[in-house]
Structure formats: structure tokens, C-alpha cells
Amino acid sequence: MTYEYCKKVIEGKLYETKEKMIEMLDVFLLRGRITLTEYEELSGMLT
Numbered sequence: 001m002t003y004e005y006c007k008k009v010i011e012g013k014l015y016e017t018k019e020k021m022i023e024m025l026d027v028f029l030l031r032g033r034i035t036l037t038e039y040e041e042l043s044g045m046l047t
Contacts, residue, residue, distance in 0.1 A: 002033040003042070010045045018046045 006025065008014075015021040022043060029039045 002028055003038045006034070006042050007045075010042060021046060
């Protein structure tokens with residue numbers, strides 16, 4: 001669920017800054033809400 005939400009936010013460019021979105025992804029990864037593979041895919045979409 002978190003992965004799908006983040007993907008929609010990134011695709012729609014609905015985040016404030018890339019840095020803040022990366023910070024959010026970092027927290028989700030550390031808390032186990034997304035996997036490392038999902039993190040890499042989502043962060044790759046930001047660059």
C-alpha cells in the first residue's frame with residue numbers, strides 16, 4: 001500500500017521537493033513499510 005501511494009505521488013510530481021521525498025522514502029524503508037527493491041525503484045524515479 002505504501003509503495004503504491006509513493007509511486008502515484010512521484011508519478012504525479014505531488015511532492016514538495018526531491019530531497020523531502022527521499023527523506024520520506026528513507027523513513028518508510030527503515031520502518032519496513034517498503035522493501036529495498038521498492039526503495040531503489042522509487043528513488044530512481046526521482047532522478
